Amino acid sequence: MKPLTLSFAIVLFCNQLIAQPPVQQDTSWKKQYRETAAKINDLVHTKLDVKPDFSKSYLYGKAWITLKPHFYPTDSLNLDAKGMEFKTVALLKGTKQLPLKYEYDELNIRIKLDKTYKSNEHYTIYIEYTAKPDEYQEKYGTDDFLGIKGMYFINPTGEEKNKPTQIWTQGETESNSAWFPTIDKTSQKTTQELTVTVDNKYVTLSNGKLTSQKKNTDGTRTDYWKMDLPHSPYLFFLGVGNYTVVKDNWRGKEVSYYVEPEFGSVAKKIFGNTPEMMEYFSKITGVPFPWVKYSQITGRDYVAGAMENTTATIHQEGAQQDARELVDGNIWEGTIAHELFHQWFGDYVTAESWSNLTLNESFADYSQTLWEEYKYGKDAGDAENYQGMQGYLQSGSESKDLVRFFYGNKEDMFDQVSYQKGGRILHMLRNFVGDSAFFRSLNLYLTTNKFKSAEAHHLRLAFEEVTGRDLNWFFNQWYFNSGHPSVTIDYVYDDAAGKVNVIIKQTQKGKLFTLPMAVDIYNGAGKFRYTVWSKNAVDTFTFNYTKRPDLVNVDGDKVMLWNKKDNKTLDNFIHQYKYAGQYLDRLEAIQYASQKQDDPKALDLLKTALKDKYHGLRNAAIFSLDLENEKVKQAAEPILADLAKNDKKSTVRANAISQLGQYKKPEYVPLFKKATTDSSYSVAGNALIALLEIDKDAATAIAKQLDKQPAKGVLKSSLQGAKAASGDESLEEEIIGGFNKLPVSQAKFNSLGTLGIYLGALKNTEKVKAAVDEIVKFREAIPQQFRKQTDPYVNETLQNIATKKEEALKADAANTALKELVDYIKSKIPAGEKKGF
């Protein structure tokens, strides 16, 4: 699964965190060991016959559940069944039903069987029930971010205009038992049949193969889905709605994309890499995609980013991008890979308990790095890996073990440790054992544990069997423990003795880490590689030389999960950029040079990086330029102009245009005008904003034209910005009023840009002053833990307003109200804070 917050590129803080009242911290969970659920009975087969009732948001169901005692004989059965009403609870004896006694508390149904069963005896329970997911949720509320109702009726009676009627289900973590009785544990596996009766106008999707469809005389249709291979109850899925189904295939198996009809024509542009991903993942795992088909569906108001239901993945509606959004790249491709890889890691072999969630999520997270590397090259894979590493390092999760037997809520396991940290740990493990051993071990783990559940030790055992090496130290350190190293690296050269001491200090609090890594010693383009193990608080590694090396590059493969202070010189970094060559080698050099832009050598490095072969680093270089530095501004201009016009990557053109806009030169007007017609929303949007600064009338006229067509993304906000730049008083209610009405939230933060532009142009000084007060109030109301990130942007907005007013003052020097306003705004910006991000 992908949690919702991970789907957005810019989430600085979320509504929920702010809206919640302060609560007494409950830490009792720290003492609660989360044991793996006991297996008393095992699910064998689940047959469901269901009919949704859209008028009541009910599901009428019949369930035939075949089970057997796990090992010890038993005369009773406990099923999870949330918020249901039962009509029949019986044992099937041939064709006859034998009613059984039961107790029910709206969570579990405890059934007394007709006799004691042994582990070799199968029995089938028949239950006729009504599931009432909405009423259950209403009654019991939820601490789960996903909700607990399992089945979601979206716009069921069609009251909401412009919203389709749909049903989708969300089982993870333990919510599918709100629409069918089952043993709702990841360690259970069952084959499945499902018949569903719906209005003939809808399509349905469930796990396995659509085996038959029967039209009924009352205008309904009954679809029969069959899943011959066992999987866990939380992976069951049912989707109903008006979808266009676009068919694809992989090695003769059905691959299909269920999208809302208007996205039928772009479905293959969004999901079309799926067969190639299936081929790639089949190849690297050595396990051909194990299921009968693979479908992907979108769901309105879906509660997470996406979910890997076996053969039937659901994606949030954000997956549905239009053709122009896709020009900048498919933002959903990583999620598509993530959910697909779960079909192996999660669905084929399942984490035995939420404590072992790493076996599902770390692999799914890492699949995004693997896919990027395979499809778009090593730089793209490394960029994905680095982004994941930053996500973890900035999350403040040092105290959490990857495999955790103590946690507050099972939903808490879906965090940056199970996902991003675990993904990076797999990357280090791959680097340590080598590609061939890594993928062989994955194959052994998958084939040994297929259709079963596993814990992290199963993974260790597979790696140990393949490599013949003890890996307890690695798993104890990374899987069953917390934190990460923080290191300082120093270099002491002694030319007389012909040796360099490389000193690695581990400065984190608490335990030390064992870190095997490559150290590369460079002379010119040539390098020697050594492997060292850092284990102590301070380790000194000595390397001899005849000529002082141009560069000593610690962690030569750039795989370490750590915080690092690497005391290299600018010359070292220049060499690193040119010869070490990995994505992170080059990014580190750009980052270092960006701090030294007065140094001509650093500036040269940045100029070179503006033309880096990887677009992500071209963008990093573009953003690193300090255009307030006149020398940098002059040196970068011709390159930025070239990138703005000619770069193959639309995001690079868009960012170059944005920077070039800061030169405010009329000679770029034709370039910006032309770029407003670019097929990329980000190029067109940034060009419009750049134009606004130079030729407001032209920009406003173009914005009026562009506003006639649908716009999304950057173009949409730029159009709002262009409108705001008119400073038209009639927009006051919409823009200032709109901002004031919003609670402290991400949405309010996002609307600051437009508000800033509007206030810069608005002539009424009293109204500007009042709005500035509101901005300051907002800045102060943001919870403290986010303010390091948010304050610079809020202050930059204030500074931009002040700058606009100062420009106006130049033409109207006698305007004392305006002069006072400038001073007032400036007084609201703390000293030393003028540049944002």
Ligand SMILES: [Zn+2]
């Ligand atoms: Zn996932």
